[in-house]
Amino acid sequence: xxxxxxxxxxxxxxxxxxxxxxxxxxxxxxxxxxxxxxxxxxxxxxxxxxxxxxxxxxxxxxxxxxxxxxxxxxxxxxxxxxxxxxxxxxxxxxxxxxxxxxxxxxxxxxxxxx
Amino acid sequence: xxxxxxxxxxxxxxxxxxxxxxxxxxxxxxxxxxxxxxxxxxxxxxxxxxxxxxxxxxxxxxxxxxxxxxxxxxxxxxxxxxxxxxxxxxxxxxxxxxxxxxxxxxxxx
Numbered sequence: 001x002x003x004x005x006x007x008x009x010x011x012x013x014x015x016x017x018x019x020x021x022x023x024x025x026x027x028x029x030x031x032x033x034x035x036x037x038x039x040x041x042x043x044x045x046x047x048x049x050x051x052x053x054x055x056x057x058x059x060x061x062x063x064x065x066x067x068x069x070x071x072x073x074x075x076x077x078x079x080x081x082x083x084x085x086x087x088x089x090x091x092x093x094x095x096x097x098x099x100x101x102x103x104x105x106x107x108x109x110x111x112x113x114x
Numbered sequence: 115x116x117x118x119x120x121x122x123x124x125x126x127x128x129x130x131x132x133x134x135x136x137x138x139x140x141x142x143x144x145x146x147x148x149x150x151x152x153x154x155x156x157x158x159x160x161x162x163x164x165x166x167x168x169x170x171x172x173x174x175x176x177x178x179x180x181x182x183x184x185x186x187x188x189x190x191x192x193x194x195x196x197x198x199x200x201x202x203x204x205x206x207x208x209x210x211x212x213x214x215x216x217x218x219x220x221x222x223x
Contacts, residue, residue, distance in 0.1 A: 004157070033211070040122065042202050042213030043158065056209040091157055101146045101206060105157030 002026070004106035006092050012112045013082055021077040021109045025094030032075050033103065034067055035091040043091055049075060082113045117141050120203055120214025129223050133190040137203035137214045140184065144205040144212070147179050149188045152200045152216065161201075162188070193221045 005024040013019050025032050030051050035043035045059040052072045060066070064082075069075040079086055089110050093103040120137045127133055135149075146165055150158035162177040164170045170177045178187040186205075190197055200216040 040215065042118075042120070042204070042215050043211075045210045045212070048209045059210070093157075101148065101163050102160055103211070105159070107155070107157050 004092055004094055004104050006090075006106040006109050008109060009107065010110045010112075012114065014114050015082060015084060017082050017113075019079050019082055019111065021079075021090050021111070023075045023077070023092030023094075023106060025073065025075070025092070026104055027073075028096070029094035029104075030072065030097050031095045032069060033093045033095075034075070034077050035093065037089045037091055037108070039088075046077070079111075082111075084113050087111055087113045115140060118203065118205055118212050118214045121217055122215050124218040124220065126220045126222060127193055129193060129195060129221055131193050131221075133188075133193050133197070133219060133221075135188040135190075135201050135203075135217050135219070137186050138184055139186075139205055139212075141207065142181070142184065143207050146206040147177070147186050148204040148206070148211075149175075149177055150202040150204060150213075152202060154199075158202055193219075195221045195223050197221050 007022045032049040034046040037043045047067050048056040049069045064080045067077045089108040091108045093105045095103045118139050148163040149161045151161050152158040164177050167179050167181045174191045176189040198220045200218050202216045203214040205212050
């Protein structure tokens with residue numbers, strides 16, 4: 001079956017612009033996670049959705065970052081007033097439910113802020 | 115100090131060697147321990163996970179957890195060139211997963 005997909009695969013933007021990153025999880029997976037991975041680092045937790053609601057958004061670095069999952073499937077990570085320090089790979093992962101440790105990751109969106 | 119520490123390497127071994135990858139952690143509240151493999155420009159792929167101290171084996175891979183020492187290991191037997199990748203340890207506490215920085219492994223044919 002299809003895995004987790006993320007679009008776009010690459011995004012180049014200018015400092016101060018707004019960007020949206022999309023994640024399409026595996027069908028039937030109720031849990032969805034967003035991570036940020038900088039070069040040479042491991043993924044850093046941003047936000048966790050269980051269904052439509054953000055169960056834990058404590059990893060979002062500041063109020064420029066926001067994520068939604070209105071129908072409990074596709075999620076969008078939104079970054080306002082982008083800064084050069086936001087450049088990273090943004091990864092999405094999904095899993096079957098609240099207590100499932102098996103996360104399936106997408107390929108990531110590579111964001112470059114000039 | 116990071117909650118999860120992992121030597122970034124790089125680590126280079128000849129084909130057929132046994133590889134040992136390690137992580138240490140500081141928070142005893144971590145409950146689940148995982149190892150991921152990440153190829154260049156791909157998302158991480160789960161290799162193994164375990165809840166408790168001890169060993170868990172899956173083919174050429176063995177995961178070891180020592181909660182008393184806050185130390186986890188991944189052993190790869192009969193390493194293959196296709197094992198060349200970055201290996202990430204990860205641990206779960208509550209809703210969140212905490213990752214190490216990853217160890218870059220190259221298996222030389």
